[in-house]
Amino acid sequence: MMKVFPIVINILIVGLFLYSKLLPYKDKLNPQYKKIFDFFNSLFTPIFNFLKNMKLSQFISSIDSIKEFTIQLPNGTFVPPHFHVTEMGLLTKNFIDCGGTIREEKVVNFQLWQAGDYDHRLAPTKLNNIIKLSEDQLGIDDQLEIEVEYQAETIGKYGLAFNGVHFQLTSKLTACLAEDACGIPPAKMKVALTQLGSSTASSCCTPSDGSSCC
Numbered sequence: 001m002m003k004v005f006p007i008v009i010n011i012l013i014v015g016l017f018l019y020s021k022l023l024p025y026k027d028k029l030n031p032q033y034k035k036i037f038d039f040f041n042s043l044f045t046p047i048f049n050f051l052k053n054m055k056l057s058q059f060i061s062s063i064d065s066i067k068e069f070t071i072q073l074p075n076g077t078f079v080p081p082h083f084h085v086t087e088m089g090l091l092t093k094n095f096i097d098c099g100g101t102i103r104e105e106k107v108v109n110f111q112l113w114q115a116g117d118y119d120h121r122l123a124p125t126k127l128n129n130i131i132k133l134s135e136d137q138l139g140i141d142d143q144l145e146i147e148v149e150y151q152a153e154t155i156g157k158y159g160l161a162f163n164g165v166h167f168q169l170t171s172k173l174t175a176c177l178a179e180d181a182c183g184i185p186p187a188k189m190k191v192a193l194t195q196l197g198s199s200t201a202s203s204c205c206t207p208s209d210g211s212s213c214c
Contacts, residue, residue: 015040024179053159053170056108057142060131062162063124071112072166074158079112079150079169082120085127087111088134091147099178107147108140147172 019040022033029037054062063069071079093105134140146160148169158169176182 012043015043028180053145053147054161055143055145056131056140058162059146059160060128060142062167063128066124066165069122069124069127070166072168073150074169074171078166080114082118083112083114083122084120085110085122085130086113087149088130090138090140090144097177099181101178103177106141106144108144109147109149111149113151 018036022029022037070081071083073079087110089109091107091109094102095105096102135142148158148160150156150158150169157172159172161168161170
C-alpha cells in the first residue's frame, strides 16, 4: 500500500500539470486530448469547488457554530480581537479582459477596522444582524463569494475560509483570464537528461557490425 501511494501522488501531480495547461484550450482540443482533459476535470473539479472562496451562505452557517469570532491572517497571526466590521456591501466589477471579453464579477465585501477600544468584541449574533439588514436593504445574493478588506501597508483584499475554529483571510492572486489570446507561450515540459538519453538510445538503430555507427 505504501508503495502505491507515491505513484498515485505522482499521477495526480502530472495530471494537475496537464489539466492546467489544457484548461485555456478546452474548447479547441482534439478528441485525444479532450478525453484526457475530461478525465482529470472529473477528478479536480470537486476538489476546486471545495477549496473555492467562502460564499455568504457558508459564512452565515459558520457564524452560527461559533461563540467567539477570531480571524487569522495568511501569515498565521491574528487580527486583533477588538476589530470592527465597518462596512458590508455588494461590489460589482464590469471589465474587459485582455482577450476582449466583457466580464462581470460580484462579491460580498466586508471591511475590517480597529481602533483603540481594546475591550470591544464583535459578537456573532450582532454580525448576523448586520448581514440580515444588508441582505434586505441591498438585495444581496447569499451565493456570492466573500471578499474581506483589511488594512496592511495599504488596503488589502482577501478571500475567506473557515477551519472549524477560526476564520482565515486567504491570499488573492492576479491572473490572466485570456492566456490563449495574450500570446503567452505554453510552459515547456522539463525532461531529465537521463530520460532524454534513454529515450534517444531506444529510438536509434542497432549497428549490425558491432561498431558504434548505424
